Amino acid sequence: MTRERTTGDDYSDTAEFYDILQADQDRRRAARLYGARLERAEVVVDAGAGSGLLTVLALESTSATVHAVEPAAPMRALLMTRLAGLRADQRARVTVHPWTLDACALSPRADLVVCNNVVPTIPPGQRHALWRGLGRALAPGGHAVLDTPPTEPPLREQVERLPRVRVGEDVFGATMTTRAEERLISVSFTYTVERDGRVIREHRDTFPLYPLPLPVLREEWRRAGLEDVACDAETLVVRRAR
Numbered sequence: 001m002t003r004e005r006t007t008g009d010d011y012s013d014t015a016e017f018y019d020i021l022q023a024d025q026d027r028r029r030a031a032r033l034y035g036a037r038l039e040r041a042e043v044v045v046d047a048g049a050g051s052g053l054l055t056v057l058a059l060e061s062t063s064a065t066v067h068a069v070e071p072a073a074p075m076r077a078l079l080m081t082r083l084a085g086l087r088a089d090q091r092a093r094v095t096v097h098p099w100t101l102d103a104c105a106l107s108p109r110a111d112l113v114v115c116n117n118v119v120p121t122i123p124p125g126q127r128h129a130l131w132r133g134l135g136r137a138l139a140p141g142g143h144a145v146l147d148t149p150p151t152e153p154p155l156r157e158q159v160e161r162l163p164r165v166r167v168g169e170d171v172f173g174a175t176m177t178t179r180a181e182e183r184l185i186s187v188s189f190t191y192t193v194e195r196d197g198r199v200i201r202e203h204r205d206t207f208p209l210y211p212l213p214l215p216v217l218r219e220e221w222r223r224a225g226l227e228d229v230a231c232d233a234e235t236l237v238v239r240r241a242r
Helices: 012-021 023-039 053-061 073-084 124-137 214-223
Strands: 002-006 043-047 065-069 094-097 110-115 138-147 158-167 170-181 184-195 198-209 226-231 235-240
Touching: 012 023, 012 073, 012 158, 012 170, 012 184, 012 198, 023 053, 023 110, 023 138, 043 053, 043 124, 053 065, 053 073, 073 094, 110 124, 124 138, 124 214, 124 226, 214 226, 214 235
Parallel strands: 002 198, 043 065, 043 110, 065 094, 110 138
Antiparallel strands: 138 235, 158 170, 170 184, 184 198, 226 235
């Protein structure tokens, strides 16, 4: 009954449960972190668009041209479903790219790149490709906004239970467990489906995250021709170095 997997780029289990259990909370967070900057943008790149929450926020709240970059097919399927529910004139402003950012040829270049819940999931040896792609995607004077990654593993295991949701006869739930695993952060989601008080399905996805202190990021940005212009507990703002 239990399916357990350490996730690389296969989000098939997470894709099934994400909208019903996590999307509303993540939508509110995205609007709070990025909404004001989206309102001022003319060309937006959503790098690691996932299920498309930020992409749709940009399309619904602005008149910007939007590029949604998402290489993982299960999450891209959610993204395309979201786009299908928009008006035709909104869909006409978005292009979906099924590759990583460094493999995309974007034109025109963006005055805003948003990269949410992405940076700490990328292994150190592969982050240079993200920074290279980010630098190429930015127009002169443009900025990238990233959510601030964790800087170190947690001292103790942390467990969060997501609000349960009823769908017909079934109750969907999830538990998120965050713990240190050597020098990494291990985040596990255990998804359950209950019927008549009995668990009929259980799936577990584990995501490794790489802690990233700001000095490490600054050195990587310097090598990629980037620099930060603002950093706080929630977001980092980066531009091409002058």
